[in-house]
Amino acid sequence: MNYFATLNPVAFTNALPGNIAQGLIWGIMALGVYITFRLLDFADLTVDGSFATGGAVTVMMTINGYNIWVSLLCACIAGLLAGLCTGLLHTKLGIPPILAGILTQIALYSINLNIMQRHANQALSADKYNLVLSSRNLTHAIIVGVIFSIVIIAVLYWYFGTEQGSAIRATGCNPAMSKAQGINIDNMKLIGLALSNAIVALSGGLLSQYSGFSDVNMGRGGIVIGLAAVIIGEVLGDALLGKHMNFMGKLIFVIFGGIVYYIVIGIVLWLQMPSDDLKLFTAIIVAIFLAVPYLKGKSKASFKKAGKRSAAALNAKEGK
Known part of the structure; x- marks a missing residue:
């Protein structure tokens, strides 16, 4: 009884806005993971490094007097270059996807340290700089997170409906058939990885503003959180929409997956x-x-088998 008496529902309610805000930021990161793991069928582990790169670039450029939006744009470009690096290691040097991602991730650790002038972390005060969002104003942070999510989902939905976007999806679905149709699958992988890590770095930049600092290890375990958001979103989407789930719905539920994950945490x-x-x-x-x-x-399959056995037994009985 003493344990349950210490659980304060008000404390959980007060923490909920912060969980939602973080869930939105990591949900954006999960959209990048979704591109590589689900659309491109590429096990990309670069994201742990590119997430921290986005945070490092955003903080250091803001500290050095650059506009916060310019800082976020440069963070996206840095993530894009990290994704291209992984793609080139895979497509031009024949290194397997997982190992290519690990190599880039390891390299980014040193690069991130250099970006932050050999410091493991750098502070970014909301009092000194005009940030896009901050944990000091959770309502505003949630609104900004929702706006970024809507814009990114809309752009991705449009892009993957274009000829090039469809070619990327085809490459992930069936590389051999795509190549036979004249699609340059190496280029599609490069574009997909660059786009994915640009979004991941953007979310890293947003988290560094929200948290008020960047850390060289802030992306550690990020791939697990991203995959968790993707998987949770897919399960929720399948449960709620079933066969009516379209591409737009999948992207939206990835964001919901990030929110649900942080609420569970x-x-x-x-x-x-x-x-x-x-x-x-x-x-x-x-x-x-x-x-x-x-x-x-598995349960559906067992019910079908049971139904067939019952029907067969009934038919046999009627035949007699």
Whole structure:
């Protein structure tokens, strides 16, 4: 009883806006992960590094007097270059996707340290700089997060409906057939990886403003959070919309996946679970949502088999 008495619902309610704001930012990052893992079918691990690169570039350029929007644009360009690096390692040097991403990620650690002038972290005060969003004003942060999400989803929906965007999707779906149709699959991979990591770096820039600092390790484990958001979004979308889920719906539910993930993490912390075990809880959450589609499909298959057996038995009985 003493444990439940320490759980304050007001504390959870107060933390909810912050969870939503962070969920929106990481949901934008998950959109980048969705492009590589779902559309391009490319296991890209660059994102842990490019996320931190976006934060580092945004903070350092803002500190040095550049406009915050220019800083975010440069963060996107830095992420784009990181994605191109991974793509070139894979397409031109024949390095497997996972290893190419790891190599770029390792290189970005040193690059990020150099960007931040050999400091592991750099502060960005909301008092000194005119930031796009900050954790000091959660309502404004949520509104900004929603606006960025809507704009990015709209642009992605339009782009992947164009000839080039469709070629990227075709490359991920069936590379051999795409090549036979005259699509340069290497170029499509380069474009997809560049676009993905540009979005990831943008979300890193937004998080550095929200948090008030950039850290060389801020992207560590980001790929797990991104995948968690994608998977949670897919499971929720399938449960709510089923066969009516279109491409726009998938993109929207990726954002919802990020929000749900951070709300679940908020619940875990509210239940006073050890914060050191957050990675463990993350793995459990991802495993549960990964298992849901499989178990759902397995149960449907077992019901179908049972139905066929029952129908066969009934027909045999009638035949007698």
